[in-house]
Amino acid sequence: MIIFRYLLKEVAKTQLAVFFVLMTIFISQKFVRVLGDASEGSIPGQLVMTFIALKIPDLAGFILPLSLFLGVLLAYGRIYADSEMTVLHACGVSEWYVVRVTLVLAVVTAILTGIFTLYLAPIASEYEYKVKEDLAADSGLSALVSGRFQQTGNQDAVVFIHDKDRETNSFNKVFVAQLPKGDNIDASIINSSLVYAKTGKVFENEQGSQQLVLDNGIRYHRDIKTKEFQSVAFDKYYIQIKDQQVEHQHRKLSALPSIELYNNVPPELESAYRATIQWRIAFPLTCIILIFIAVPLSVVNPRQGKFAKMLPALMLFLGYLLLLTSMRSAIEKNAIPSIIGLWPVHISAIFIGAMLLMKERSSGRIIKAKLPKFKRKSTKRAMAKELSQSKES
Template structure:
């Protein structure tokens, strides 16, 4: 029991450290992406941390299996390097018993991943979709920030206001530049609007206009002297809605209980994917335990690169099989289970390879002894 607690503690501490580093790296990349959308006025800066919080279960369900895999390699690799595993082997610690001890913390990780994959992650995706839909319903006026040039309509419009009231009802010193495009998408010049003040006006059909007052409109092409200037007292500009793209699919937000009773092949693929992630934990555990065995003279990182390549191959084949299952190239009855079966056999083969090799060497030595005695 003391050895079990020691191994579990070493494994869980390394798992937590590796997973924390991976989570920071992945969340930083996504946060930068959302921050760029907020800087363009496509997202309200106030919802950035809310989005990241709802996306965290989806990140963790993929990070924890990799963290466990690397945690076993690093933790057990250190024990082999410090000859602690040699001492444990001398007291009767075999590869089978080591694997059995490792499966206990792996089961805890698998239960956590199952909770994330089947429960929290779909709820988080649904909340993120709701936030994006709310942001998509906003207009340029709602996301406008004073003192900042804001790009809208795929870069064809640039808006600037020097001042904005607390209730976002009044603007001052407004500048709007918009490219005029033909029906074929060709640029036909630029329209520039400047105004002393402006306000938002909602029409009965729900469309919103920015009503500009006391300003000028300039129409022309940069570099040409042919342009037109119009002074106006009141001018209305239609406010477009921000175009926010979400990388999430709708089926990722469907609760797991609804997937069980569905006959839709795409939903069945999603269900198999969610079930595959907890199963991934057990398979990578069987792969990592034999790969963690290193010679102290060779160093703890000798097998790290091949092990990572094996894990990438496992996950890559699983993702490819998911795409093929979506397109109907793989029968639903076969599903994703064959991928787990292949790598499970690889793990079991590596686990028993040492025992088979030792038994073969022992039999060969006995034959040589018998031959020498004869």
């Protein structure tokens, strides 16, 4: 039990450290992208952290298997480099026992990964689509940046504000250009209605339409017949900026719940649905399968150091991931039957892990030891045959 807790503690500690480091790196990259969109006015500044949080489930589902794989390599690599594993093997701790201990942590990690990929990631993706749709159908005033021109949701006006009060959601020094409708020659910007007001506010009714109410301003308009400009002072001025409620766009498969992907499969999209659900299941399976590869690859010579096999291990992980991605794309394009799915890649990975484990176990060493003897015997027979031929000649 002491050895069990020790090995489990070392791997879990290293896995958590790797997980937080990788999550910090990937979240920082997402933060830079979202912050760039916010600076361009594509999304409101107050929703930056919301978009970052919605990316966490998808990232965690991908990073958890990688962190477990690297955690096993680093933890056991250090134990081998410090000759601790040699002492444990001398005390009767076999390679298979180390695999079984690590599988306990792998099962826990697989359950957490499944929660992220099968449940939380689709919910986050669905909510992200909903927020993006609301922003796209909105007038743009919720994401309005001071000192920038923006077009309203119904494309009928351009709004510019000097200052915005976030507490009351009101605007100061508002400029609105109501664009003319039509494609004729007179439908130019000079025929638009220009409005300036000291303050303004947005009101939304139950049907989802929005109106911009301006207070204490002046409206400038050019008469098409007389070609003269007119100015009218007003106390209140109403401008329609959104006409109807948000119409939900077709959701991508990443936003569909896993149960719906499995049960409600339309015949024309069967391949895409099957590929998506198998992709979500692949990451929890990867946590368990990679243990059979990571444990034997963590065996290093104390003179080599704990990072001796890190490069080939990472190449195997990258190849495994690329094969899964390629198979998923082939299934979606009907190049591979959906009933076959991603299982050939998983089976190949299990086979590689079994070969690596057999190489380190006693049965594998016995088989390996017998091969050179057979070669030596055949070599001696060939030399004797050559000597006899030379004597006869």
